[in-house]
Amino acid sequence: MQRQPGKVALLVTCVVDALAPGTGAAVVRVLRRRGIEVVFPQDQGCCGQPAWNSGLVREAALVARPTLKALARALARGAEAVVCPSGSCTTMCRVHWPELFSLAGMAAEAQEARRVGERVLEFSELVARLPALPTRPDGRRVALHHSCHMLREELGLRHQPVMLAERAGCQVLPWPGAERCCGFGGTFSVKLPELSAAMAEEKLRELDSLCPEALIGCDTSCLLHLAGRARARGRDLVVTHLAEVLDAAESGHG
Amino acid sequence: MAGRESGDRHRFLERLRRRLARSPGAAHGPTPLLEGEPPPVDYAGPLDDLTGAFCEAAARLGALVRRASRESLLGVLDEALALAGPGPVALTAEPETAWLEAPLLSRGRQVVRPSDGPLAVARACLGVTGAVAGLARTGTVVVDSSRAGSRLVSLLPPVHLAVLPAAALVPDHGAFLRSLDLTSLPSGLVLISGPSRSSDIELELTLGVHGPGRLMIALLD
Amino acid sequence: MGEFGLEHAPLRERARAALAQPHLRRNLRRATDRFMEARASAFAQLADPDGLRATARALRARTVARLPELLEQFAERLLARGAHVHWAADAASARHYIGEVARRHGVRKAVKSKSMASEEIGLNRYLEELGIQVVETDLGEWIVQLAGETPSHILVPAIHKDRRQIAALFGQVAGSRVPEEPAALAAFARACLRDEFLQADMGISGVNFGVAASGSLVLVTNEGNGRMVTSLPRVHVALMGMERLVADLAELDVLLALLARSATGQALSAYTSIITGPRRPGEADGPEELHVVILDNGRSALLGSDLQEALHCIRCGACLNVCPVYRQIGGHAYGWVYSGPIGAVLTPALLPSAAARELPLASSLCGACWQACPVGIPLHDLLLRLRRRRPPAGMAERLAWRVWVALWGSPRLYRWSLGVVAALAPLTRWQGLSRLPLASRWARGRALPRVPSQGFRHWWRENG
Numbered sequence: 020m021q022r023q024p025g026k027v028a029l030l031v032t033c034v035v036d037a038l039a040p041g042t043g044a045a046v047v048r049v050l051r052r053r054g055i056e057v058v059f060p061q062d063q064g065c066c067g068q069p070a071w072n073s074g075l076v077r078e079a080a081l082v083a084r085p086t087l088k089a090l091a092r093a094l095a096r097g098a099e100a101v102v103c104p105s106g107s108c109t110t111m112c113r114v115h116w117p118e119l120f121s122l123a124g125m126a127a128e129a130q131e132a133r134r135v136g137e138r139v140l141e142f143s144e145l146v147a148r149l150p151a152l153p154t155r156p157d158g159r160r161v162a163l164h165h166s167c168h169m170l171r172e173e174l175g176l177r178h179q180p181v182m183l184a185e186r187a188g189c190q191v192l193p194w195p196g197a198e199r200c201c202g203f204g205g206t207f208s209v210k211l212p213e214l215s216a217a218m219a220e221e222k223l224r225e226l227d228s229l230c231p232e233a234l235i236g237c238d239t240s241c242l243l244h245l246a247g248r249a250r251a252r253g254r255d256l257v258v259t260h261l262a263e264v265l266d267a268a269e270s271g272h273g
Numbered sequence: 274m275a276g277r278e279s280g281d282r283h284r285f286l287e288r289l290r291r292r293l294a295r296s297p298g299a300a301h302g303p304t305p306l307l308e309g310e311p312p313p314v315d316y317a318g319p320l321d322d323l324t325g326a327f328c329e330a331a332a333r334l335g336a337l338v339r340r341a342s343r344e345s346l347l348g349v350l351d352e353a354l355a356l357a358g359p360g361p362v363a364l365t366a367e368p369e370t371a372w373l374e375a376p377l378l379s380r381g382r383q384v385v386r387p388s389d390g391p392l393a394v395a396r397a398c399l400g401v402t403g404a405v406a407g408l409a410r411t412g413t414v415v416v417d418s419s420r421a422g423s424r425l426v427s428l429l430p431p432v433h434l435a436v437l438p439a440a441a442l443v444p445d446h447g448a449f450l451r452s453l454d455l456t457s458l459p460s461g462l463v464l465i466s467g468p469s470r471s472s473d474i475e476l477e478l479t480l481g482v483h484g485p486g487r488l489m490i491a492l493l494d
Numbered sequence: 495m496g497e498f499g500l501e502h503a504p505l506r507e508r509a510r511a512a513l514a515q516p517h518l519r520r521n522l523r524r525a526t527d528r529f530m531e532a533r534a535s536a537f538a539q540l541a542d543p544d545g546l547r548a549t550a551r552a553l554r555a556r557t558v559a560r561l562p563e564l565l566e567q568f569a570e571r572l573l574a575r576g577a578h579v580h581w582a583a584d585a586a587s588a589r590h591y592i593g594e595v596a597r598r599h600g601v602r603k604a605v606k607s608k609s610m611a612s613e614e615i616g617l618n619r620y621l622e623e624l625g626i627q628v629v630e631t632d633l634g635e636w637i638v639q640l641a642g643e644t645p646s647h648i649l650v651p652a653i654h655k656d657r658r659q660i661a662a663l664f665g666q667v668a669g670s671r672v673p674e675e676p677a678a679l680a681a682f683a684r685a686c687l688r689d690e691f692l693q694a695d696m697g698i699s700g701v702n703f704g705v706a707a708s709g710s711l712v713l714v715t716n717e718g719n720g721r722m723v724t725s726l727p728r729v730h731v732a733l734m735g736m737e738r739l740v741a742d743l744a745e746l747d748v749l750l751a752l753l754a755r756s757a758t759g760q761a762l763s764a765y766t767s768i769i770t771g772p773r774r775p776g777e778a779d780g781p782e783e784l785h786v787v788i789l790d791n792g793r794s795a796l797l798g799s800d801l802q803e804a805l806h807c808i809r810c811g812a813c814l815n816v817c818p819v820y821r822q823i824g825g826h827a828y829g830w831v832y833s834g835p836i837g838a839v840l841t842p843a844l845l846p847s848a849a850a851r852e853l854p855l856a857s858s859l860c861g862a863c864w865q866a867c868p869v870g871i872p873l874h875d876l877l878l879r880l881r882r883r884r885p886p887a888g889m890a891e892r893l894a895w896r897v898w899v900a901l902w903g904s905p906r907l908y909r910w911s912l913g914v915v916a917a918l919a920p921l922t923r924w925q926g927l928s929r930l931p932l933a934s935r936w937a938r939g940r941a942l943p944r945v946p947s948q949g950f951r952h953w954w955r956e957n958g
Contacts, residue, residue: 031950033902037915038943040950044957059954062905070895072859074881078895081903089905122882167860200818204858209935211855214509216939217822218858221523247940276573276784279591280581286562288583288794289736293559295798304803306559307552310744314751315541330761387778391726394779395692410539411761423778424725428718446762447747455708455742460774461725464766469718471680472758473634473650475657476525479680482633483687484718484765 023149026056028093030086030103030112030139033065034239042239045266046104046142052269053149058098060089066111071119072205080123083116087128090135101139104262106169106176106238109141114173141169142262143237147179154268156188161264162226163191164236164245165198180237180261187268192229196222203244219248226256233257235264313447316410323409323442324492331412334467335480336488338412346436347376349491353399354380356487357432360398361385365421367403369436369493387423394423400430400485404437407492410445413466414490419459427465433485435465438493505827505852512823518646518654522824525653529815532759533866539761540751550748551870554806557739558797564706564739565788571709575771577784585615588787592617592698592731593624595785599729601626601695605687607713607720608632609700610648610809611733611789613831614844617698628698629690631719633683637663646825648811648833649757654824687719697723697781701734702808703749704786705768707742711786713767714753716760721767730772730781736788737805749808752868756810792844800879804839806869813863813873819856828853835863835873842880854880890931912949919947 027050031043047057067083070076090101090112103109116132163184169176177198184191202208202218209215223245226234234249234256236242246258320326328338337356339349350373354362361383364374377384385393394400406415414435418424427433443449446464469484480486503511512518537543557564569579582588596604604626606612618628618639630639634651638644640663645651652660657674664672664682672682699720703712711732713720724730740746754760773780796802814820814834825833829849832840838853854877863873886892901907921927922945928937936942 036950037912038945038949040946040948040953043950044953047954047957059958061909061951064902064905064908070898072878072881073895074878074883074885075895076882078899081899085903085905085908167858167862171861171865200858200860200862202818202858204860207855207858209932211506211509212935212938212940213506213513214819214822214856215858217513218818219940221822243943244940247936247943250941251939274576276576276578278569278573278579278581280579280583280587280788282566282569282581285581285583285788285790286566288790289562289565289797292794292797292799293561304555305552306556307549310742311549311553311748314546314747317539317541391692391779395688408762413762418780419774419777422776424721425779428721428725446750446766447744450743450747450750453743455705458708458710458768458770460769460771460777460780462768462770463721464762464768465764466760466762466766467764469716470764471633471717473632473637473652474660474676474679475521476528476650476653477676479676482680482684482717482719483631483691483722 023053024055024099026058026098028090028098028101029057029059030063030066030090030101030108031059032103032105032108032239034243035104038243039239039260042104042260042262045260045262046102048266049146049262049269050102052152058093060093062089066108067119068107068111069205071111071115076119076122080119080125080128083119084125084128087116087132087135091131094135094138100145101135102142102145103139104142104237104239104260106141106166106174107240109139110168110171110173112136112139141174141176141237143179143183144174144176146265147182151186152269154187155271157264157268159189159232160192161189161233161235162194162229162231163197164201164222164234164241166236166238166241167200169237170198183261183265184235187265189235189264192231194225194229196225201241201245203241208244215244216248219245220252223249223252223256227254233259235259235261237261313451314445316445320409320444323444324439327407327409327412327442328492329412330410331467331490334412336412336467336490338490338492340492340494342494346491346493349489350376350434353401353432353434353489354382356489357399357430361393361396363387363394363397363400363426363430365402365423365426367421369403369438370401373401387426391425391429394425395429397430399432399434400426400428401434401436402427404435405441406449407437407442408444408446408449408464409442411466413446413464415449416463416465417459418461418463424461427463428484431481431485432487432489434489434491436491436493502849505849505856508827508829509823509856512827517656518824519822521653522821525647525650526815526821529649529758533756533812533815536755536759536761546748546752547868547870550752550868551806553745553748554869557741557745558737558802558805561737561739561797564741565736568704568706568709568739569788571707572786575709577709577771577786580785580787582787582789582791585791588615588733588789588791589617589620591787593620595729595731596621596624596626596696599695601729603627603629603690603694604696604698605629605631605690605694605723605727606698607700607715607723608635609698609733610831611700611735612698615789615791617733629687629694631687631690631723633680633717636683636687640667644826648809648814648825691722691726694727696729696731697727698731698733699723701732701738702753703746704734704739705743705746706739708770710768710770712746713765713769714750714763715767716764718765721765724767724769725780728781729783729785731785731787733787733789736790736793753808753810756812756866756868796843801839801843801876803871804836804843804876806871807836808869810868812866812868816862816866818860818862819858828856835877839873839876839880851884854884909951912951915945916947916949916952919945
C-alpha cells in the first residue's frame with residue numbers, strides 16, 4: 020500500500036495490552052495525528068506465538084483464531100490495514116498464520132489468515148511511509164535494538180526504525196551488538212533462563228562504554244527482557260518503545 | 274583394474290528411494306530444484322588484467338610471485354634456493370621444470386626425484402613443480418600430480434616453487450573446473466592458494482603447519 | 495563425548511556449566527566475531543551473494559532429490575578407477591569395514607585428517623580397541639586428542655584452549671618444556687606429526703564433496719595434513735556422508751565459491767584437493783589402495799520428511815559463528831559431534847537419546863543461522879519442526895498450556911485475565927513473587943517487569 024490508509028485496526032499484542040499500555044497509546048496518537056482513524060477490535064487477544072514456538076500447533080491455533088476473526092471483521096468493516104507495535108507478532112500473523120491454521124486442520128482459517136496476514140503492518144513499517152510531522156527533537160543519544168523478527172528476510176525492517184528515531188531527533192549510537200538476538204526468544208527466556216540472561220548481559224555490557232541515555236526498539240518483549248537484565252545488574256537504563264519516543268517528540272510533551 | 278564393492282548397494286539405495294517417495298508435506302511447498310547447469314559464479318569487480326590480478330592475489334596470501342622469462346627463471350630459482358637454505362631439491366619432470374636438473378646440479382645441489390621415495394622428498398629443503406593453471410582472482414596455482422609424477426614434491430619440503438606459464442592463467446576456479454574433461458581427470462589435482470596455514474592456536478595465524486610454509490610462484494611469460 | 499562429563503545432564507545444566515567458563519566464552523566471542531567479519535569481507539567479493547545462495551540452495555535440493563542415482567553414478571566411477579566402495583548403512587558397518595581393511599593390511603598406525611563423520615561413528619575408539627594407534631593430524635584435533643577431549647568448534651576445535659594449556663600438553667609429548675609462542679607450538683606439532691605421517695600404514699580422511707560424474711573426492715583444507723593423509727600411507731580410507739555429493743564440476747564451482755567464504759572468510763582454502771582414484775602406474779607416490787565408505791547412519795530417515803533440507807548442509811560452520819546461543823555456550827554443551835544450529839537439528843534426527851531431544855530448545859529462534867547459511871537451509875524453521883515433533887511433556891507445563899488455551903482462546907476470558915493481572919499489579923512489588931514457578935525462572939538474572947495497574951484497554955475506554 021503506497022498511499023496513506025484512512026482507517027487502520029490496531030493489533031495491540033498481549034504484552035502491550037497487559038504490561039505496556041503506554042506503547043499502545045503512543046501508537047494510536049501517532050497515527051491519529053496524521054489523520055488516520057484507528058479502530059480497536061475488542062475481541063483480539065494473542066497471536067498464538069508462544070505456543071507456536073513451543074511446537075504446540077493446536078493450542079496456538081485455538082488462541083490465535085479469535086484474534087484472526089477480530090481482525091478479519093475489522094478489515095471487512097473498512098479498516099484498510101492492521102498496525103502492530105511488534106515485529107514478532109507481525110511476523111506471526113503475516114508469515115506463520117497460514118501454516119499454523121493449515122497444520123491445525125483449520126482450512127478456512129488458513130485461507131482467511133492469508134488474506135488478513137498480508138495486511139498486517141509493523142508500526143515502523145507503516146509510519147516510515149507516512150509524512151514526518153514537526154517534532155520537538157528528542158535530543159537523546161540512544162541505543163536502538165534491532166529485534167530478530169524485524170531484521171529477518173520476512174520483514175526486512177532495518178532502516179525504518181533508525182529513520183524514525185532520527186526523525187524524532189534521537190542520535191542513534193553505533194552499537195556492535197545491535198542486531199544480535201537479545202535472548203528473549205519467548206519460552207526460551209524461562210526454559211533456559213541463565214543462557215537467556217547471559218545473552219542480554221552481553222548486549223548491555225557493550226553499552227556500558229557507550230552510555231546511551233535510552234535503549235529503544237520495536238518489540239516490547241525484547242525491551243522488557245533487556246530492561247529486566249539492566250535493573251538486575253544495577254545499572255538502570257531508560258527503555259522505551261520507538262512509538263513512545265516518536266509520540267513524545269511529535270506532541271511536544273517529553 | 275576395477276575396484277571391489279561391498280555392503281548392500283541395492284538395499285542402501287532402495288531405502289533412499291522409498292524415503293524420497295514420501296511426501297514431505299511441508300506447508301511451504303517443496304524447495305525449488307535447480308534446472309540445468311548452474312551459471313558460472315559472478316564476482317564483483319572487473320578482471321581486465323589476469324596477470325596483475327593474479328600477482329596481487331597471490332601476494333596477499335603470502336606467496337612470493339616473480340615474473341620471469343625462461344632465461345631469467347634461473348634467477349628465481351636462485352632466490353628460492355636462498356630462501357630454502359642448504360639441502361637437496363626435489364624436482365618434477367614436467368616440461369617447465371625438468372630442464373632445471375642440470376642447473377641445480379651445477380649449483381652443487383643434490384636433486385631428488387619423486388621416484389626416490391617419500392623419505393628422500395621429505396629431506397629436501399625445496400620442492401619444484403610446474404603448474405597447469407593459475408587462478409587470477411584467488412592467486413591460486415594448480416598442480417597436477419599425475420603430470421608431476423608426484424603428490425609430495427609440492428607438499429613435503431618447507432619451500433615450494435611452482436613454475437606457472439602465464440598462458441595458463443584463467444579468471445577463477447570455476448573457469449578452470451568447468452574446462453576439465455571429467456572422463457580424464459588425473460589422480461591428484463590440487464588448487465594451492467598460499468602457504469599452509471592454521472589458526473588453531475588462540476586464533477593466531479601460523480604458516481607452514483604440515484605443508485610448505487613458503488610458496489614461491491615463478492610466472493613464466 | 496561430553497567435555498564436563500555432563501552428556502546426560504539436562505540441557506539447562508550443560509548451558510550453565512558452559513556459562514561458568516569466562517575463558518571459553520571470551521575465546522568463542524573472539525573466534526566467532528573474527529569469522530563473521532572475515533565472512534562479510536569475503537562475500538563482498540561476490541557480485542550477487544544472495545543469488546548465489548539461492549542457486550546453491552536449489553542445487554543442493556536437486557542433489558538430495560536425485561541422491562540414489564547420483565550415488566550409483568559416483569560408485570560406478572570410483573570402481574572403474576580402481577577404488578573400492580563400501581555401502582555403510584550404519585556406524586557399525588562403516589567401522590567394521592574400516593577395521594577389516596586395517597586388519598588385512600596389518601595396519602598398526604593410522605593418521606587421520608578432519609572427519610566429523612568419523613567422530614559420529616566412534617571410529618577412533620573402535621580402531622584403538624583393535625590395537626591400532628590412531629593419530630589426529632589436524633592441529634586443533636591433535637591438541638584435543640592429546641587432552642582427551644572433544645572438539646568445541648568445527649573449524650577451530652581447540653578454541654577453548656589457550657597457549658599455556660597447549661604448551662603443557664605438548665610438553666608432555668616432548669618430555670621437556672615447549673615454548674608457548676604459537677609459532678613454536680606449531681613447529682613442534684609439524685615435526686611430531688611429520689613422523690607420524692611418514693610411518694603410518696593407513697590414512698583416514700573425510701570428504702568435503704564427492705563428484706558423481708567422475709568419482710572424485712574433494713578435500714578442502716588449510717594445513718596440508720589432508721593432503722599428507724591421502725598421499726603418504728599406502729592405504730587411504732575416505733569416509734563420506736552420503737549426502738555430500740555434487741553432480742559435476744560446475745556444481746563444485748558454486749559450492750567451492752561459498753564454502754571457504756562462509757567458514758573462515760577465505761576465497762579458497764589453502765588446499766583444495768581433487769582426488770580421482772588411487773595411485774596410477776608411473777606415479778611415484780599416492781595410496782596403492784583407495785577405499786570410499788559411503789555412510790547413511792540415519793541420514794536416510796530425513797529424506798521425504800520435513801527435515802530433508804538438513805541434508806543440504808556443507809559443514810561450513812557459518813551457523814555456529816552467527817548463533818547467539820553457540821557464542822555463549824560453545825560446542826561441548828551440545829553434547830555431540832555436531833553443534834550449533836545444524837547440530838541442534840541433526841543430533842536429535844540421528845541420535846535417539848533423551849539428551850538429544852532437548853537440543854531444539856537451545857535456540858531463541860532468532861533466524862541468524864538461516865541468514866548465514868550459504869545454501870539457505872531454514873534452520874530456525876527446522877528447529878521449530880523438531881519442536882512440533884516433541885511438544886512439551888512435563889505435567890506442570892502441559893497443565894499450564896491447557897489453562898492458557900482455556901483463558902486465551904476465549905475473547906471474554908482473555909479480557910478477564912487481563913483484568914486480573916491489572917488488579918494484582920500492586921502485588922508485583924512483593925519480593926516473594928519471584929519465588930513462584932515461572933516468575934522464579936524469569937528472575938534468574940532479570941528483574942520482574944513492573945505491571946501497570948491499568949492496561950491498554952482502560953486507556954482505550956478513556957481515549958477511544
